[in-house]
Amino acid sequence: MSSINLKNISKYVCKNINLEIFDKELLVLLGPNGAGKSTLLNVIAGLIDYEGSVFFNNKTIDKLPANKRRIGYLFQELNLFPHLDISANIAYGLRVQKNPQNEIKARVEELLQIMKIKQLSSRYPKELSGGEKQRVALARALANFPRILLLDEPMNSLDYRTSKYLRTEFKILQKKLGITTIYVTHNFYEAEEMAQRIAVLDRGRVEQIGLPKEIFFHPTKSVNDFIGAPNILTCDYCNRLNFGLVEVKCGDISLAVSSEREKIKKVAILPEDIYLSNTRPPGPDVNRVRGELTEINESSSTVCCTVVTEKNSLKVKLPQEIFTSMSLDIGDEVWLILALRKLKIITDGE
């Protein structure tokens, strides 16, 4: 059992934060920069002084120093010890805790195996790629059998593919190990992919907490400002196709969405996940719709437009230079493409 309870935590930007993380849960702390996410992790780890109380399994740990809290913490910069080879990095926590040598060896071997980095054991951090460093840092954080794992934007420095791959792997590993985890990110898609629950933090307050879909479909106003208000379409017709695809109709928009369930109530998509074109896009008339440009709001780097179709109205966000290159004006005819992988759905029973 490893549940965490935060009661009235106040530190820096954080004000009176109350949060409960259940045993074996993977909770994602989502929020913009400066929201207080890392501060909250540092409070749990005992790395900074704070007001309020932190409970592990209903017992307060406020008086425990950081080195006695048994927390695995993966920092944003990873901070592998440059002077130690990979095995020694992983073994560090076990060594300083004076575990017997044979136990240390066995645990390091086990972690090298789990993280698939056996071949790196005698290398030094400077000789590793970003993804490899990530695995080593995670192995090191797990070595001491921590009660809780804290991950502070660990995929930030990685390219999209590596980070996506590692996220999937980590999710499987977290389930397998059953370790209570708090994962910090500012990216909604990353949060949605990882989380069992998401807690949205903004300006030091928990603005909303819930399942990823709850956050996406029913965001509070401030959460809306952060992740962006999605376009939500109500479905009037569903038809199951092959390969986990369902054909749905939302007014005049015909969509193919990936879903195992047939009954889909609503479909949502963020404005930045809709492509806008001034010419008719090639391909079938699925996930595409024709409309009229009725509103244009330009900011420094992006343009937000409203496109009205026969029966729907959709918000679209696109980079300024792309919008300018199309020379569009209000009243012009445009085509929208709704990216299949970015469509979120609510099915019956959710």
Place this chain on the structure above:
Amino acid sequence: MNVLRKLKPGWGIIPVAIFLGIWEIVARLNLIPGHFFFPPFSTVVIEFYYLTVNGVLGHNFLSSLIRVLIGFSTGSIAGLFMGIIMGWNRVTDKALSPIISLIYPIPALGWLPLLMLWLGIGEALPITIIFICSFFPILYNTATGIRTVDKSYIRVARTLGASDMKILITVVIPLALPNVFTGLRLESGMAWRVIIAAEMVAIPTGIGALMMKAESLMRIDIIIVCLIVLAVMCLSFEKFFAFLETKLTSRWR
């Protein structure tokens, strides 16, 4: 480029050989007015041989070497120790920094008149001078090295269960090694420069004293022998610490 690369292992010997050749020719052909003061290189080599065989050079060299070894090792150990304490502990740092900052800029030889009166002319004098010459710069470099270790490594070590003492020993000191070695390398050479100066001024034995005796006898060849010994020793000490630094840190830096 390829030719240069092939020459690399021993290329440094070529300019030295050319220099010695020119020296020999210039001295032999009396190209410098007052050639009495400018013996050829071969004369210096012969004198080096005589001084070695009759034990004069060995005796004086050993005196200087022992002083340097004792002064430098005690000074650097004390400097390392104090540097670690000052770099790690803010209170000690705040308490001692003003005094250290005040004393540090005084050149080691500046202490000579004071130490001559306090300690008298004896072995303690040059050793203390070397001690002072090594202690402050090594303290300064070590403290800076310890202080500038990225704090995030300390946070990581703490979350992994390490106590403050363990963090210092297993993370901070190893990561401060490059700075520490910079201090050791520079000061090991400096110790030789200072001992020669001290011996020239106040001590009757050692390479510096031999140089002063040679000067009074107008033996330029002996002076040059002593200077060559000094150059070789400075270089060897610096190279030794550079080698040690490479050995201990090159794998991970």
